[in-house]
Amino acid sequence: MDHYVVISADCHAGPNSPVYRDYLDPKFRAAFDEELAERQRIIDDRRAETRRFIGDDEFQDEWFGEDDEGNSLHDLGLRGGWDAATRDKELDNDGVCAEVLFPGPDAVTGTMGAPFGAGFNPVATRDADHLLAGARAYNRWAAELCQDSPDRRAGLIVAPILGDLDGAIAEIRRAHGEGLTGGIIIPPRWTGHESYTSYAYDPLWAVCEELTLPVHCHSGPAPHEDYGDVRGWMSVYGYETIFFTARPLWFMLLTGVFERFPDLKLAITEAGSYWAADLLWRVDMMATREHGMRKLVDAKGILTMLPSEYFDRNCKIGSSNTRRREIGRRYEIGVGNIMWGNDFPHPEGTWPYTRRFLKDRFWDVPIDETAQMLGLNQAEFYRFDLDKLRPIAQRIGPTPDDLGQTDESVFAKWEPVKQAGRPWLTGREAVVAVTD
Numbered sequence: 268m269d270h271y272v273v274i275s276a277d278c279h280a281g282p283n284s285p286v287y288r289d290y291l292d293p294k295f296r297a298a299f300d301e302e303l304a305e306r307q308r309i310i311d312d313r314r315a316e317t318r319r320f321i322g323d324d325e326f327q328d329e330w331f332g333e334d335d336e337g338n339s340l341h342d343l344g345l346r347g348g349w350d351a352a353t354r355d356k357e358l359d360n361d362g363v364c365a366e367v368l369f370p371g372p373d374a375v376t377g378t379m380g381a382p383f384g385a386g387f388n389p390v391a392t393r394d395a396d397h398l399l400a401g402a403r404a405y406n407r408w409a410a411e412l413c414q415d416s417p418d419r420r421a422g423l424i425v426a427p428i429l430g431d432l433d434g435a436i437a438e439i440r441r442a443h444g445e446g447l448t449g450g451i452i453i454p455p456r457w458t459g460h461e462s463y464t465s466y467a468y469d470p471l472w473a474v475c476e477e478l479t480l481p482v483h484c485h486s487g488p489a490p491h492e493d494y495g496d497v498r499g500w501m502s503v504y505g506y507e508t509i510f511f512t513a514r515p516l517w518f519m520l521l522t523g524v525f526e527r528f529p530d531l532k533l534a535i536t537e538a539g540s541y542w543a544a545d546l547l548w549r550v551d552m553m554a555t556r557e558h559g560m561r562k563l564v565d566a567k568g569i570l571t572m573l574p575s576e577y578f579d580r581n582c583k584i585g586s587s588n589t590r591r592r593e594i595g596r597r598y599e600i601g602v603g604n605i606m607w608g609n610d611f612p613h614p615e616g617t618w619p620y621t622r623r624f625l626k627d628r629f630w631d632v633p634i635d636e637t638a639q640m641l642g643l644n645q646a647e648f649y650r651f652d653l654d655k656l657r658p659i660a661q662r663i664g665p666t667p668d669d670l671g672q673t674d675e676s677v678f679a680k681w682e683p684v685k686q687a688g689r690p691w692l693t694g695r696e697a698v699v700a701v702t703d
Contacts, residue, residue: 270664271638272656273625274645275358276585277485277537277608277616278366279374280412281405282349287382290404295397299382302392330375330614340619341375344612348372348379351415354611358419361609361621364642364659365419365651367449367585368412369485369536370405374613381405385425387452388487395430399438402427406442413446418655421449423483428453428471429460436474443478449649450481450534455512456488463515464522472528481532481648483585486512512538513546516582521550523569525577532648536585537610541592543584544599548691550574575689579604583648588617589640591628595701597636598688605640606648622665630671633678637670 285303288296331339347354349372358366370386373379384392385401402425413422424442426435439451453463461467475482489508494500513535525531551573552559553566560566570577579601586593587608597605610616617624629637646653667673683697690696 270660270666271362271670272365272642272646272653272660273363273607273621273664274365274367274642274649274651274656275363275608275611276367276534276583276606276645276648277587278368278611279370279372279613280348280354280368280409281370281372281379281381282408284379284382286349287401287404287408290407291382292400292403295382295400298393298397302382326614340612340614344614344618345373345379347612349412351412355416355419357611357619359663361611361618362625362663362665363609363611363621364656364664365645366421366611367608367645367649368409368420368422369452369483370409370423370425372612374615381425385427387423387425387483387485388454388456395427395434398427398430399434402435403438403441406438406447407445410442410445410447417446418652419659421649421651422447423449424451424480426451426453428468429457432467432471436471439471439474439478439480443480448480450483450532451475452483452485453515454488455484455515456490463518463524469527472524472531476528476531479530479532479650481534481583483534483536484512484515484538485585486537488512509538509542512536513542517546517550520574520577520582521568521570525581526569526571529580532581532583534583534585534606534648537587537608538584539593540584540586540589540600540605541596543578543601543604544596547575547578547599547689551689551691573692575692583644586640588615588624589628591701594628594632594640595684595699597640598685599690602636602639603644606645607641622669625665626670631677631680632672633681634667634672637667637672 284306288299291299330341333339343357347357370381380386382401382404383397385398385405405425409422413420424439424447426439428435486508488511489504494503516533516535519525519533553563554570554574556563556566583604583606585608586605587610589605589607609618609621611618645651680699684699687693687695687697
């Protein structure tokens with residue numbers, strides 16, 4: 268049987284921090300040297316506390332323990348963060364043909380960020396000029412990485428739009444010209460700046476539409492200042508970072524951004540996809556002024572379609588490590604809206620056990636729908652050339668047999684749910700039991 272073309276919508280890359288010096292404009296290098304000295308102090312402190320910070324002994328043994336060749340998963344992941352040959356080998360072992368590249372390879376110690384706080388959730392350590400310089404350094408480095416195995420990589424552009432929108436737009440054009448064609452990353456939180464309902468961002472949306480660059484929000488942000496130093500704060504953070512990551516979606520969806528820019532694309536990445544079904548139900552109910560919404564006389568605003576229709580046309584979810592419950596709600600979310608990812612090289616993803624996870628999650632899912640979520644949706648959204656990826660898939664990609672999809676009779680249980688689709692629109696309800 269044909270092999271699946273598996274494309275990860277969520278991977279991470281970046282060099283050891285000192286490497287960025289060579290990619291910085293010269294006038295910023297002295298300031299970066301100062302930052303590196305402070306960063307080294309933080310690294311030393313974190314190394315002493317990492318095992319206590321992580322807490323779970325089983326995870327520690329798995330992630331930091333060495334194999335017969337003296338490698339740990341942590342070390343392999345970091346090496347793959349900047350070394351293209353190691354990266355391709357790890358992707359091959361995982362059965363992944365192609366990837367979408369975000370910054371930030373080390374999600375455990377968090378010490379490998381771009382200069383001056385630039386990254387997928389920028390927190391400026393200096394002024395806007397320095398933040399833009401740090402973004403430019405990352406983009407230059409990432410463009411070089413993407414030149415190795417270019418058919419397998421879609422690199423994203425770091426563009427700190429909140430500090431200097433004009434400068435960020437100029438950097439988007441420059442980085443796109445150097446080969447970063449996967450899209451741009453914007454901060455999900457805009458503290459101290461206008462929200463994404465503002466027309467001030469229209470020049471940004473216009474250039475992204477012009478260059479066919481999807482806009483991305485990636486998980487990570489949350490109001491840490493609210494948590495305090497108490498046990499359990501990590502659970503609060505882990506829960507509500509999903510909310511803050513997805514928040515720009517409904518700001519843009521409900522206030523006409525996709526009405527004004529019909530070809531603009533947006534992806535919410537590594538924030539799950541379970542919430543999307545209830546979001547779409549709720550916003551459609553508001554737009555149609557269902558009984559409980561009748562007093563909201565202007566809920567639809569300037570929209571000419573249902574919010575769920577804009578979602579289907581303009582949005583996707585980078586649904587890293589997709590769970591069974593999310594797959595069970597795929598007809599409400601939209602099969603065409605879910606883009607699986609392995610989150611390489613982060614420990615919360617499926618690498619290096621992706622083949623095992625895919626079998627566990629997709630064994631009873633119809634083959635055509637599996638193909639969409641594992642790669643075809645990503646290929647369309649990021650314009651990967653499937654003709655160039657299929658030979659790679661034939662070499663490394665899993666087959667339906669590998670995923671346990673050997674008995675087509677098990678697919679039939681989904682038919683009532685598929686027919687129900689989005690029940691608030693079809694008027695049909697159906698339930699199927701899905702185990703986690």
